[in-house]
Amino acid sequence: MTENLGTTKMNYYAAIEAGGTKFNCALIRDDQHIVKQTRIATTTPEQTLNQVVDFFQPLQAQYTIESLGLACFGPICLDKQAENYGGITTTPKPHWANTPISRQLSKRLNLPVFFDSDVNGAALGEYLWGAAQQTNVAVYVTIGTGLGGGIIVNGQILHGLHHPEMGHMLIPSSVEQGHCPFHGGCLEGLASGTSMGKLWQQPTQTLDDTHEAWQLQADHVASFCHNLLVTLAPEKIILGGGVMQKSSLLTMIIEATQTKLANYLNLGRPMQEIIVEPALDQASGLLGALALAQGKGRHGIGLK
Amino acid sequence: MTENLGTTKMNYYAAIEAGGTKFNCALIRDDQHIVKQTRIATTTPEQTLNQVVDFFQPLQAQYTIESLGLACFGPICLDKQAENYGGITTTPKPHWANTPISRQLSKRLNLPVFFDSDVNGAALGEYLWGAAQQTNVAVYVTIGTGLGGGIIVNGQILHGLHHPEMGHMLIPSSVEQGHCPFHGGCLEGLASGTSMGKLWQQPTQTLDDTHEAWQLQADHVASFCHNLLVTLAPEKIILGGGVMQKSSLLTMIIEATQTKLANYLNLGRPMQEIIVEPALDQASGLLGALALAQGKGRHGIGLK
Numbered sequence: 001m002t003e004n005l006g007t008t009k010m011n012y013y014a015a016i017e018a019g020g021t022k023f024n025c026a027l028i029r030d031d032q033h034i035v036k037q038t039r040i041a042t043t044t045p046e047q048t049l050n051q052v053v054d055f056f057q058p059l060q061a062q063y064t065i066e067s068l069g070l071a072c073f074g075p076i077c078l079d080k081q082a083e084n085y086g087g088i089t090t091t092p093k094p095h096w097a098n099t100p101i102s103r104q105l106s107k108r109l110n111l112p113v114f115f116d117s118d119v120n121g122a123a124l125g126e127y128l129w130g131a132a133q134q135t136n137v138a139v140y141v142t143i144g145t146g147l148g149g150g151i152i153v154n155g156q157i158l159h160g161l162h163h164p165e166m167g168h169m170l171i172p173s174s175v176e177q178g179h180c181p182f183h184g185g186c187l188e189g190l191a192s193g194t195s196m197g198k199l200w201q202q203p204t205q206t207l208d209d210t211h212e213a214w215q216l217q218a219d220h221v222a223s224f225c226h227n228l229l230v231t232l233a234p235e236k237i238i239l240g241g242g243v244m245q246k247s248s249l250l251t252m253i254i255e256a257t258q259t260k261l262a263n264y265l266n267l268g269r270p271m272q273e274i275i276v277e278p279a280l281d282q283a284s285g286l287l288g289a290l291a292l293a294q295g296k297g298r299h300g301i302g303l304k
Numbered sequence: 305m306t307e308n309l310g311t312t313k314m315n316y317y318a319a320i321e322a323g324g325t326k327f328n329c330a331l332i333r334d335d336q337h338i339v340k341q342t343r344i345a346t347t348t349p350e351q352t353l354n355q356v357v358d359f360f361q362p363l364q365a366q367y368t369i370e371s372l373g374l375a376c377f378g379p380i381c382l383d384k385q386a387e388n389y390g391g392i393t394t395t396p397k398p399h400w401a402n403t404p405i406s407r408q409l410s411k412r413l414n415l416p417v418f419f420d421s422d423v424n425g426a427a428l429g430e431y432l433w434g435a436a437q438q439t440n441v442a443v444y445v446t447i448g449t450g451l452g453g454g455i456i457v458n459g460q461i462l463h464g465l466h467h468p469e470m471g472h473m474l475i476p477s478s479v480e481q482g483h484c485p486f487h488g489g490c491l492e493g494l495a496s497g498t499s500m501g502k503l504w505q506q507p508t509q510t511l512d513d514t515h516e517a518w519q520l521q522a523d524h525v526a527s528f529c530h531n532l533l534v535t536l537a538p539e540k541i542i543l544g545g546g547v548m549q550k551s552s553l554l555t556m557i558i559e560a561t562q563t564k565l566a567n568y569l570n571l572g573r574p575m576q577e578i579i580v581e582p583a584l585d586q587a588s589g590l591l592g593a594l595a596l597a598q599g600k601g602r603h604g605i606g607l608k
Binding site for chain 2: 075079089090135136137149151153154156158159160161162163164165166167168169170171172173182183185223226227228229230231232233234235260261262263264265266267268269274
């Protein structure tokens with residue numbers, strides 16, 4: 001779209017993909033061009049948010065920034081009536097529980113802040129510009145330290161009583177004892193990177209390609225995909241996150257899902273067109289934050 | 305709404321809740337008043353549809369019927385490009401596979417026919433006039449001979465690659481061998497009325513109130529509710545169907561779901577406000593067919 005630059009006014013947005021390890025911050029143009037980007041370690045709210053402000057404030061002197069989009073680790077409060085609307089709630093992440101992150105950033109940067117969960121943001125990014133374009137129903141799942149997902153229905157982030165968690169789905173497993181402190185062997189307690197590490201008593205990234213851990217992992221994630229297919233029937237299930245970097249895992253999941261479904265559903269297309277990797281690579285969350293900043297979500301504070 | 309009768313023109317619609325056992329047919333007014341109703345046994349397509357036509361044709365002489373709404377047992381084809389759009393596809397119900405039911409009724413009654421699955425219809429009925437009013441996300445599930453459900457998101461029936469089935473969700477269970485021909489111990493193979501009967505080797509309706517079958521049934525359905533809550537977070541999960549007629553089963557399911565969730569989710573309201581019985585009693589499907597006839601679904605043929 002750069003050919004339109006001469007005639008079309010471009011807007012600029014602040015975007016943050018706020019994760020438990022790092023805050024990925026960028027100034028992004030309407031056309032998804034990243035003007036400037038930085039990564040800030042997630043330490044304490046005071047330290048991290050100070051660095052976020054220090055990154056964006058000088059840019060505000062140079063550019064008219066319309067708003068800030070925040071795709072945030074959570075749980076994040078999406079209850080408009082709540083005092084902590086837009087804030088992080090009960091996270092186990094040290095220092096961050098009950099942090100009114102959206103209000104603080106809105107006040108310090110004097111910007112409207114539009115927010116949602118990190119995975120909802122990533123799902124929206126993939127819907128607008130990635131693997132989930134033109135779908136009626138799409139799911140984005142990250143399998144990393146934790147396991148969570150977001151759902152897009154008819155172009156909108158799905159919100160019921162809270163934002164979807166997805167990780168805590170109950171599935172059949174041959175494992176006797178999972179590692180979720182709430183549910184033991186729910187998906188999160190079996191298939192997150194953290195839980196895999198505990199199951200096999202070694203860090204997930206040190207499990208070699210032929211380790212039996214991967215077939216078990218494929219089986220667990222395939223049960224999850226099976227359950228999504230029989231309930232939501234999404235056109236796309238996008239699997240991202242660190243654990244999915246393992247080559248051949250995606251293929252194993254696709255095969256295991258087909259085996260489980262046993263041709264029960266007539267999906268009208270091959271499974272490898274449904275269960276896919278993110279098309280935006282590592283940028284799903286950041287571009288999702290851009291989409292939120294552009295008002296394509298439904299939660300915000302400090303609106304003009 | 306009868307007080308408006310003098311000033312407001314009322315429209316009349318033909319509505320059919322087409323089930324595997326009977327076709328529930330009615331002439332219904334805009335204000336949900338049922339003018340005339342009949343039940344026709346589901347035998348062969350020829351015989352049953354002849355009786356349906358014989359019921360509606362005389363009414364067409366008396367009333368201007370706008371359209372026919374059909375909430376139909378399935379699977380029903382919802383692919384607009386398919387030759388069998390609006391037809392029953394691969395049902396195991398004898399005689400009914402590949403029946404172009406919507407086209408036949410449209411042609412014989414000379415009416416536009418709006419259709420969807422029976423449970424999607426019931427979900428829409430409950431959304432408009434029953435237990436799911438003013439929800440963002442609601443699920444209607446019937447647990448009877450089979451087990452299936454529909455989802456309403458932002459007032460619309462959810463459709464992805466196909467209509468949701470929901471019954472075939474994989475859940476943990478202590479039962480070694482379930483009775484789904486495709487998946488063995490999926491929810492359908494454990495908790496439908498048919499599967500319960502096979503598990504306990506006696507008809508479900510003869511299991512007395514103290515039989516251990518009911519606690520196991522509550523446990524299975526609670527895993528399903530747990531999984532819906534962590535994925536879709538619906539404001540309402542409406543449990544209908546013959547098996548749910550068992551007194552105290554609903555309460556047992558609510559308690560088992562709470563136990564399983566282990567306070568992980570902050571739902572902001574008691575579980576008995578979320579997991580509920582249908583508010584329209586036996587009429588969810590028929591009123592859902594009215595809603596379809598009124599154009600509140602998204603599938604139809606022979607449109608004016």
